[in-house]
Amino acid sequence: MNLFAVRAIYRFEMARTGRTLLQSIVSPVISTVLYFVVFGAAIGSRIQEVGGIGYGSFIVPGLIMLSLLTQSVSNASFGIYFPRFTGTIYELLSAPVSYLEIVVSYVGAAATKSIVLGLIILATASLFVPLHIDHPLWMVAFLVLTAVTFSLLGFIIGIWADGFEKLQIVPLLIVTPLTFLGGSFYSIDMLPPFWQKVTLFNPVVYLVSGFRWSFYGLADVSVPVSLGMTLVFLLVFMAIVAWIFRTGYRLKT
Amino acid sequence: MAPVISIRGLSKTYASGFRALADVDLDIRRSEILALLGPNGAGKTTLISIVCGIVTPTSGTVTVDGHDILRDYRAARAMIGLVPQELTTDAFETPRNALTFSRGLFGKPADPAHIEKVLRELSLWEKRDQRIMTLSGGMKRRLLIGKALAHEPRILFLDEPTAGVDVELRQDMWRLVRELRAGGVTIILTTHYIDEAEEMADRIGVINHGSLMLVEDKVELMRKLGRKQLTLQLQDRLAVVPPALARYPLELAKDGHELTYTYDAASSASGIPALLDDLDRAGIRIRDLQTSQSSLEEIFVSLVSERG
Numbered sequence: 001m002n003l004f005a006v007r008a009i010y011r012f013e014m015a016r017t018g019r020t021l022l023q024s025i026v027s028p029v030i031s032t033v034l035y036f037v038v039f040g041a042a043i044g045s046r047i048q049e050v051g052g053i054g055y056g057s058f059i060v061p062g063l064i065m066l067s068l069l070t071q072s073v074s075n076a077s078f079g080i081y082f083p084r085f086t087g088t089i090y091e092l093l094s095a096p097v098s099y100l101e102i103v104v105s106y107v108g109a110a111a112t113k114s115i116v117l118g119l120i121i122l123a124t125a126s127l128f129v130p131l132h133i134d135h136p137l138w139m140v141a142f143l144v145l146t147a148v149t150f151s152l153l154g155f156i157i158g159i160w161a162d163g164f165e166k167l168q169i170v171p172l173l174i175v176t177p178l179t180f181l182g183g184s185f186y187s188i189d190m191l192p193p194f195w196q197k198v199t200l201f202n203p204v205v206y207l208v209s210g211f212r213w214s215f216y217g218l219a220d221v222s223v224p225v226s227l228g229m230t231l232v233f234l235l236v237f238m239a240i241v242a243w244i245f246r247t248g249y250r251l252k253t
Numbered sequence: 254m255a256p257v258i259s260i261r262g263l264s265k266t267y268a269s270g271f272r273a274l275a276d277v278d279l280d281i282r283r284s285e286i287l288a289l290l291g292p293n294g295a296g297k298t299t300l301i302s303i304v305c306g307i308v309t310p311t312s313g314t315v316t317v318d319g320h321d322i323l324r325d326y327r328a329a330r331a332m333i334g335l336v337p338q339e340l341t342t343d344a345f346e347t348p349r350n351a352l353t354f355s356r357g358l359f360g361k362p363a364d365p366a367h368i369e370k371v372l373r374e375l376s377l378w379e380k381r382d383q384r385i386m387t388l389s390g391g392m393k394r395r396l397l398i399g400k401a402l403a404h405e406p407r408i409l410f411l412d413e414p415t416a417g418v419d420v421e422l423r424q425d426m427w428r429l430v431r432e433l434r435a436g437g438v439t440i441i442l443t444t445h446y447i448d449e450a451e452e453m454a455d456r457i458g459v460i461n462h463g464s465l466m467l468v469e470d471k472v473e474l475m476r477k478l479g480r481k482q483l484t485l486q487l488q489d490r491l492a493v494v495p496p497a498l499a500r501y502p503l504e505l506a507k508d509g510h511e512l513t514y515t516y517d518a519a520s521s522a523s524g525i526p527a528l529l530d531d532l533d534r535a536g537i538r539i540r541d542l543q544t545s546q547s548s549l550e551e552i553f554v555s556l557v558s559e560r561g
């Protein structure tokens with residue numbers, strides 16, 4: 001294991017976050033505050049409690065998930081796409097590093113960023129609404145697992161993309177809609193029965209449900225199913241990354 | 254001594270179907286300076302990129318100090334530093350951080366003293382904490398050299414290191430290359446400035462259309478393929494070469510005031526003494542004479558155009 005390389009890449013990526021602090025941390029926090037103002041305070045006051053939890057508190061796990069998913073994908077995809085775009089990837093390809101080390105360092109850095117972000121949003125939320133976390137260890141587990149899983153997805157997108165539009169398109173057209181429709185802002189049993197069934201095809205439902213359960217003990221789907229589905233995504237993305245490296249897809253000519 | 258890099262039957266066909274390298278065999282000797290010459294698109298960068306792990310070979314093998322570049326890529330790559338042809342840098346980084354990153358990436362523990370030494374050698378120390386985008390083109394080129402040297406490689410690839418570099422800097426660069434070689438580093442460089450190859454290289458390889466046409470000791474190459482020319486300034490103008498001298502490859506120049514005689518630099522007998530005797534017998538008197546030898550550039554041009 002070339003630990004020096006893993007550390008070098010990880011540090012490089014974290015330094016990049018430092019330089020783009022405004023974009024990486026501040027803007028998601030601001031948009032979260034706006035969600036609270038709109039959904040929590042303005043509209044939320046007219047919505048009844050969900051499962052005994054005030055609406056403002058209810059949406060916190062969903063809001064964190066929303067940021068976690070979009071930021072994991074965009075951080076990781078940008079992190080690997082940019083060196084491909086500028087050509088500096090030559091150094092990575094010529095270095096004595098294994099594919100595993102490349103993935104661990106890029107995905108690790110992207111996941112770290114979004115986990116920190118998730119915690120910042122959690123802290124911000126606690127200023128607005130009462131919060132309690134029933135299962136803190138599970139909360140952290142879901143947070144980390146989701147961040148890693150979707151950073152892997154971002155990594156895949158960053159390798160697949162051959163232009164900046166493609167880099168934006170997956171988060172914009174797939175991740176954000178799925179998150180909004182995945183029960184971030186409502187409980188699935190608020191939906192008509194038909195849509196409840198349809199929603200179960202949305203992978204994000206399982207992530208949000210499990211995460212919310214770790215806060216309030218409320219779940220739309222059973223917790224083992226949530227955990228299992230998250231692990232399935234993780235494995236699928238890992239398999240795709242393994243294939244990318246085995247074939248050199250879009251990395252080597 | 255075993256070659257430090259051994260290339261056997263190396264071919265590369267790009268996805269487009271273009272065959273950029275065709276069955277290249279090449280042994281690179283330990284701590285030599287090898288210059289690869291060839292016209293644009295000959296396959297020089299492709300060859301370097303394969304050895305460095307950036308391009309996957311279609312067939313053939315490469316070993317670096319006995320390590321196969323595919324099976325034993327870690328050991329092979331750890332020995333190599335690469336300065337690419339394109340100026341690609343991280344615009345927002347600083348030179349110091351960029352070199353520290355490169356060293357770590359190649360698996361070496363941090364060594365600020367070494368980074369400082371490299372930056373100083375390349376006259377980049379003053380700029381160490383400035384953003385790379387504020388450096389000039391020549392400074393960026395030096396920065397790339399610094400990144401390649403950050404992990405103390407035993408083999409250094411320089412893909413057109415002097416493109417766009419001013420004269421003084423070029424001298425500095427060659428001084429550095431010589432120092433590295435003196436320290437046992439093997440250097441492979443490509444260049445379009447043939448005088449540079451002539452001055453720097455121990456051996457010269459010529460690539461054209463993806464094939465290695467020759468690899469030869471520089472002195473040997475000049476001796477074998479070089480032509481020598483004897484120029485005779487005549488006392489009196491000569492209208493035609495007399496028939497008695499027809500067996501010599503003589504040409505009249507300067508309106509009959511000069512005779513030039515071209516001969517093979519490799520052959521042991523130049524034939525000059527006999528020529529001088531025959532000239533004397535034909536009553537042609539000589540005012541002065543010079544010999545000249547063709548440059549590597551002329552050799553190169555004739556090689557590439559002849560067999561291209």
Ligand SMILES: Nc1ncnc2c1ncn2[C@@H]1O[C@H](COP(=O)(O)OP(=O)(O)OP(=O)(O)O)[C@@H](O)[C@H]1O
Pocket residue numbers: 253267268269271272273291292293294295296297298299300338
């Ligand atoms: N990724 C690629 N896909 C298809 N063809 C390529 C690719 N890269 C290079 N080539 C082709 O392979 C040939 C050799 O290119 P290469 O870059 O090795 O040449 P070179 O000798 O380094 O030339 P130069 O002196 O211009 O740098 C060229 O015809 C080039 O167009």
Ligand SMILES: [Mg+2]
Pocket residue numbers: 297298299338412
């Ligand atoms: Mg080239």
